[in-house]
Every structure is written in C-alpha cells, then in structure tokens.
Amino acid sequence: MLMNSGILNGSRSVSNGLKYFHTSSCCREIQKMTKLRVVDNSEIGKRAMAEGKPPKCIHVYNKTGIGKIGDKVLVAIKGEKKKGILVGLKQNQKTKVPKFDSNNLVLIDESGTPVGTRIHVPIPTILRTILKEKTQSKGADYTKILAIASKFV
Amino acid sequence: MRIETCYFCSCKIYPGHGIQFVRNDCKIFRFCRSKCHSAFKRKKNPRKTKWTKAYRKAAGKELQVDPSFEFEKRRNMPMKYDRQTWTRAIDAIKKVEEIKGKRSNHYIMQRLRKGRELEDEHDVKEVQRDLALIRSPAAGLKERKAAEANAEDMQESSDEEEDDDMVVEDGGVVYL
Numbered sequence: 601m602l603m604n605s606g607i608l609n610g611s612r613s614v615s616n617g618l619k620y621f622h623t624s625s626c627c628r629e630i631q632k633m634t635k636l637r638v639v640d641n642s643e644i645g646k647r648a649m650a651e652g653k654p655p656k657c658i659h660v661y662n663k664t665g666i667g668k669i670g671d672k673v674l675v676a677i678k679g680e681k682k683k684g685i686l687v688g689l690k691q692n693q694k695t696k697v698p699k700f701d702s703n704n705l706v707l708i709d710e711s712g713t714p715v716g717t718r719i720h721v722p723i724p725t726i727l728r729t730i731l732k733e734k735t736q737s738k739g740a741d742y743t744k745i746l747a748i749a750s751k752f753v
Numbered sequence: 754m755r756i757e758t759c760y761f762c763s764c765k766i767y768p769g770h771g772i773q774f775v776r777n778d779c780k781i782f783r784f785c786r787s788k789c790h791s792a793f794k795r796k797k798n799p800r801k802t803k804w805t806k807a808y809r810k811a812a813g814k815e816l817q818v819d820p821s822f823e824f825e826k827r828r829n830m831p832m833k834y835d836r837q838t839w840t841r842a843i844d845a846i847k848k849v850e851e852i853k854g855k856r857s858n859h860y861i862m863q864r865l866r867k868g869r870e871l872e873d874e875h876d877v878k879e880v881q882r883d884l885a886l887i888r889s890p891a892a893g894l895k896e897r898k899a900a901e902a903n904a905e906d907m908q909e910s911s912d913e914e915e916d917d918d919m920v921v922e923d924g925g926v927v928y929l
Binding site (some may be wrong): 690692695696697698699700701702720721722751753 | 768769770771772773774775776777779781
C-alpha cells in the first residue's frame with residue numbers, strides 16, 4: 601500500500617498502483633486497546649514501562665468510548681486492573697490545551713488519590729477545571745493528582 | 754496570562770491563538786499559527802528559514818546583541834510581590850520598548866544606507882555608459898568641429914610664433 605508521505609494531516613489517497621481511494625488521517629483517540637504511557641513514579645508504572653509492556657486501556661469512563669483529556673480510564677497493567685486519568689494526548693486539542701508527544705496517564709485508585717508520589721512531565725493547567733467538575737463532594741477527589749505535579753503547561 | 758513567543762518565527766502569541774506542543778523530553782513548543790507548526794513538523798530549521806526572526810538575527814540582518822534585550826530575558830528567581838516594583842516596572846517596560854525600537858530601526862537603516870551608496874555608484878556608471886540616450890553624440894557636432902578647427906589654427910600660429918622667437922633676427926651690420 602503506497603502512502604503519500606508529503607501530506608501530514610487531513611486526507612490522503614491510497615493506491616494499489618491502479619486505483620486511488622480516500623482515507624482520512626489518523627485520529628489518535630484513546631479507546632479500548634490503546635497503549636498509554638505512565639508518567640508518575642508509581643512502582644507498577646515504572647516497572648511496566650521499563651519492561652516495555654505499557655498499560656493498555658480496557659475501558660473509558662465516558663458516554664462515548666473515546667477518552668478525552670482528564671477522563672478516567674481502566675487500564676490493564678502487569679496483569680492487574682487499575683484506574684488512571686489521562687493527562688496528555690497526542691490528538692489535536694482545542695485552543696489553550698497543549699498536545700503532547702505521547703498519550704500520558706497517571707494511575708489513581710478508587711478515591712482519586714494517585715498511586716505515585718510525583719509527576720515530572722508537564723501537566724496542562726486546563727486539568728484543574730476539568731477535574732474539579734468531575735469531582736463531587738463526598739465522592740472521589742480527582743484534583744489530588746495536581747498536587748503531585750511538578751510542572752505545568 | 755502571559756504573551757508567549759512563537760518557537761519558530763518568534764512573534765507574539767496572544768491568548769487563544771496557536772498550538773502548544775509538549776515533547777517527551779518535557780520541552781514545550783509554542784506556535785503562533787499552523788504555518789509555523791507545519792514547518793516544525795517538517796523539521797525545518799528556523800535559523801535557516803528566511804522569513805523568521807531567528808534567521809534574521811543569525812544572519813546579522815537585525816540587531817542581535819544589545820543591552821535593551823537583556824530586560825526581556827527570563828529570570829528563574831521568583832520575586833516577592835511589591836506594588837512599587839510593579840508600577841515602576843510598567844513604566845520601565847514602556848521606556849525600554851521605545852529605546853529598543855529606535856536602536857533596531859537605526860541598525861536597519863544603517864544597513865540599508867549602504868545599499869543606497871551602491872545604487873548611486875551603479876547609476877553613475879549606467880549614465881556614463883548610456884549617455885547617448887540622454888544627449889545625442891551628434892548634438893553640437895558642427896560647432897565642436899568648428900571650435901576644434903579654430904583651436905588647431907591657433908595652435909599652428911602659436912607654433913610659428915615660437916619658431917620666430919627661436920630664430921635670431923639679422924638686423925644688419927651696426928655702424929658706429
């Protein structure tokens with residue numbers, strides 16, 4: 601299958617040498633089966649990334665199955681199921697939201713407390729508004745992950 | 754709120770404009786528009802792309818080194834808030850902008866003036882080469898020829914006079 605390498609975004613034409621047909625560019629969405637990159641310093645996270653077996657998303661806690669920035673996801677990591685928050689996406693974002701070179705994840709537990717103790721990767725400041733909306737009083741407090749972040753974008 | 758500068762073209766990015774990109778080495782890139790973003794994705798070097806400020810400064814087309822630029826540099830020391838410092842800083846910013854503008858413009862004008870001198874030399878040469886277009890070589894030819902002929906006659910006569918002077922006159926024998 602030949603790809604036109606000059607076109608980065610938008611439509612491409614794919615040909616088998618005889619017929620051209622239209623494809624759309626890759627959306628880079630987070631859905632079931634996407635591999636994510638753990639950016640906190642939790643034990644499981646570090647071991648998984650070091651082994652080269654990054655966590656795989658198995659469920660997105662969203663009405664649509666597509667994970668956006670700040671969404672909670674269920675991941676399978678080292679044979680366990682863990683929950684995490686998406687803190688950085690490769691996908692093109694809205695204005696004022698930075699985009700990252702990899703899909704970044706911070707592992708949390710049921711009550712929203714992060715499993716790791718520090719995050720060295722820059723975290724978007726827009727997460728404060730997003731996570732505050734998700735947090736309900738007397739429920740899980742998701743904004744705790746902002747406390748362990750060291751750098752903001 | 755902070756007005757950033759574009760990584761590629763060095764122009765100001767106001768809030769709500771452009772794209773921010775974070776690389777996996779935690780370096781943040783800010784682009785003012787998709788033109789700069791596309792160029793970055795195509796791995797263009799801003800120091801070699803003619804229209805960017807980075808190129809202009811690297812190629813010496815614009816003022817690079819000046820004390821007035823030192824004011825804008827990022828300092829990594831946090832400052833305790835002081836109202837006095839703030840208000841004075843705002844006045845200082847205006848003054849520094851003015852001075853910086855004048856110095857940059859002056860630098861550019863100096864560069865362009867050299868071009869003006871070259872142009873003048875070029876023009877002079879061109880005029881001399883193509884003088885025929887301005888004044889025909891045949892203009893006033895007759896008068897010039899006449900003048901030349903006169904000049905020759907004058908020359909000859911003066912030459913003859915010179916010969917006369919050279920010859921000693923024989924006025925005859927002198928009887929006392």
